[in-house]
Amino acid sequence: MILTISLNPAIDKTAICERLMPGQLNRLSGIQICPGGKGINVSRALNCLGEKVCAMGFIGGGNGEYIKKELEKSGIRTAFTNTGRGTRINLNVISEDGFVTEILEPGPAPDVLCIEDFLGKYKKELKKTSLVVISGSLPEGMDNGFYAKLITMAAEEKKRVILDSSGEPERCGVEAIPYMIKPNLREFEYILGRHFYEPEDIARAAGELVRRGIERVAVSLGSRGMVYVTPEVSLYAQAPRLNAINTVSCGDAAVAGFAYSLVRNLKDEEALIKAVAVSAAAALSQESGLFLPDDESRFAGRITVSECT
C-alpha cells in the first residue's frame, strides 16, 4: 500500500468562456469539477495503475466531503483529518481565444488539534505502508519544515518517501534527505540556487543531491522529458511527441509512475520509462490524475533513454 499526503487539496473547477476580460462581467459555461491537488492526482494515477492507495491530509466542509467520497468511490482508501474549514476551489478558465487562466485559492490553515490528529493518523498509517508520497503545497500558516518532520518520522519507521513540493517546504524537505525527489526544472533550480538548461548539466547537479544521500533525483522538463539520477545511473529520457490536451498534473502522473516502479522493484531505466509513459498518457487526458492504460503502453514503446555523460 502506498500512502499519499495531501495537506492542501482542492476541488479543481474547469470552466470555459469566450474571452476572459479583467474588470468586466465574465460569464462561464461548460463547468466541470473533479477532486484536485497534487497528492490527490498522484492517488488517482496510482489507482489507474492498479496500486493500493491510502490518501490522507486535511479536508473540510462539503468540498472536502466531495473529495473523500469521489476517491472512495474509485476504490481509494482515505484517512483524512477534517479541519471543519472548507477545502479550497481552484478555478481554471479556458477561454476560446486560447488563454488558460488559473485562479488558485489559498488553503485554510488547520489548527493545532487538527495537526495533532493528522500526525497521530500518519504514525499509524506509516506502519501499514511500503512507500510515502508527499505532494504539493502547505496550507497557509503551516511551518515550512513540516514535510521535513514527516520525512524524519518515516525514516524512523524505515519507510521511503518521495517528495514533490516547491519553494521553501521543498527546500527544507530536501535537507531531511527523502528517498526520492521529483522537482520540475524551476523547482530544481530553487533547491540549488542556480540555473540550468542542458540535460547533462542538470544530471551533474542532480548528482550533487544524490551524493548528499537522496537516492533518486528525477528532474522533469515538460515536453523535453526527464533526467533521472541515482547512485548507479545518470539518464535522460526524451518525452514522446504528442498533441497535449492537459499538461497540468503531468508531474503528478510521473510521481505515480515512479512510486509504482519503486514498490515493484523495477530497474532504473524501466522506472524512468514508466514515469515518462504515464505522464505522456496523462497529457492526453482532460481530467488531472486520470489516463488511459492503452495510451501509456503505446508511449512506453516509443521512449528513448540515453546516458548523461
Ligand SMILES: Nc1ncnc2c1ncn2[C@@H]1O[C@H](COP(=O)(O)OP(=O)(O)OP(=O)(O)O)[C@@H](O)[C@H]1O
Ligand atoms: N507536452 C508534453 N508532451 C509529452 N510529455 C510531456 C509534456 N508535458 C509534460 N510531459 C511529461 O510529463 C513530465 C512532467 O511534466 P512537467 O515537467 O511539466 O511536470 P510539473 O511541472 O511537475 O507538472 P505538475 O506539477 O503540474 O504536475 C515531463 O517530464 C514529461 O515526461
Ligand SMILES: [Mg+2]
Ligand atoms: Mg509538479
